[in-house]
Amino acid sequence: MENIFGSKHFNAIGPYLKDVFGSRVAKLAIDGGFTCPNRDGTKGIGGCIYCSSDGSGHFASDIDSQIRLLSEKWPDSKHLAYFQSFTNTYAPVAVLREKYESALSHPGVCGLAIATRPDCLPPDVLALLSELNQKTYLWVELGLQTTNEKTAEAINRAYPLSTFDEAMEKLSAAGIRSVVHLIFGLPGETAADMLASVDHVIEKEPFGIKLHELYVTKDSKLAEMYPKSYKPLEKKEYINLVVDALERIPQTITIHRITGDPPKETFLAPSWCLDKRSVLNGIQMEFKQRGSFQGKNYSPKRPSL
Numbered sequence: 001m002e003n004i005f006g007s008k009h010f011n012a013i014g015p016y017l018k019d020v021f022g023s024r025v026a027k028l029a030i031d032g033g034f035t036c037p038n039r040d041g042t043k044g045i046g047g048c049i050y051c052s053s054d055g056s057g058h059f060a061s062d063i064d065s066q067i068r069l070l071s072e073k074w075p076d077s078k079h080l081a082y083f084q085s086f087t088n089t090y091a092p093v094a095v096l097r098e099k100y101e102s103a104l105s106h107p108g109v110c111g112l113a114i115a116t117r118p119d120c121l122p123p124d125v126l127a128l129l130s131e132l133n134q135k136t137y138l139w140v141e142l143g144l145q146t147t148n149e150k151t152a153e154a155i156n157r158a159y160p161l162s163t164f165d166e167a168m169e170k171l172s173a174a175g176i177r178s179v180v181h182l183i184f185g186l187p188g189e190t191a192a193d194m195l196a197s198v199d200h201v202i203e204k205e206p207f208g209i210k211l212h213e214l215y216v217t218k219d220s221k222l223a224e225m226y227p228k229s230y231k232p233l234e235k236k237e238y239i240n241l242v243v244d245a246l247e248r249i250p251q252t253i254t255i256h257r258i259t260g261d262p263p264k265e266t267f268l269a270p271s272w273c274l275d276k277r278s279v280l281n282g283i284q285m286e287f288k289q290r291g292s293f294q295g296k297n298y299s300p301k302r303p304s305l
């Protein structure tokens with residue numbers, strides 16, 4: 001196997017979309033005004049222990065102003081409307097239709113990325129996503145974070161792995177692209193646990209994977225555990241884990257993220273997360289030192305760890 005990704009070393013979503021659309025494609029972070037069943041009491045109260053009060057949507061603003069800003073630097077850029085904050089399929093289907101179609105009606109928008117939970121894809125929502133998938137470029141992002149049931153309980157994810165597996169089957173049957181989020185450094189997890197999550201996700205053949213480190217924000221439950229009962233990963237540990245993971249992921253799977261983007265105002269720890277450039281450089285250096293790249297150690301029949 002050879003490195004077909006040049007200096008990037010992996011199948012980064014940016015160049016992939018440039019090939020598909022013939023120009024740069026930027027994501028516009030949209031806050032659709034949703035909440036989450038794990039915060040409003042339906043599944044849980046307060047949410048996952050790392051969830052911040054904006055549901056990870058700290059960059060969200062309106063479509064026009066984001067396009068205006070981006071066009072100063074990239075006048076020919078196309079855009080995907082990224083419904084990012086909280087759970088973006090958690091509303092009556094008529095409300096979802098109105099929000100998605102309103103974003104798509106913007107002349108600068110060429111597709112949709114919708115972040116949600118696997119337990120928020122009932123049949124009518126899937127039917128809507130399926131319909132939109134025929135009309136536009138669409139992917140659905142699922143926040144899995146880990147396949148380990150004990151960790152899932154510790155982080156208060158509030159759904160079992162079987163729900164994720166079922167959601168992946170439904171999305172795949174509908175021909176809808178899926179992107180799976182995994183977090184490295186969750187409380188109590190070993191490197192073997194994290195790589196087992198990667199292996200499980202690979203088997204489901206998603207369109208894409210997002211990786212990032214766990215960081216602590218002041219407004220999360222994790223802040224109460226830090227530093228007494230939660231110790232974040234060291235930078236070098238994280239870099240090694242990302243490269244280990246990417247080496248196992250087949251080259252066909254697109255990589256949407258390899259570091260976090262913490263909100264500076266509420267950020268608590270670990271401080272290395274704030275220097276994203278240095279983390280990205282460290283990952284590139286590690287690939288170079290190993291003479292390695294995405295998929296180098298991919299094995300369709302990997303023995304369990």
Ligand code: SF4
Pocket residue numbers: 036037038039046047048050051052055085086087117143157
């Ligand atoms: S599923 Fe997402 S939005 Fe909901 S509580 Fe967890 S992190 Fe927050």
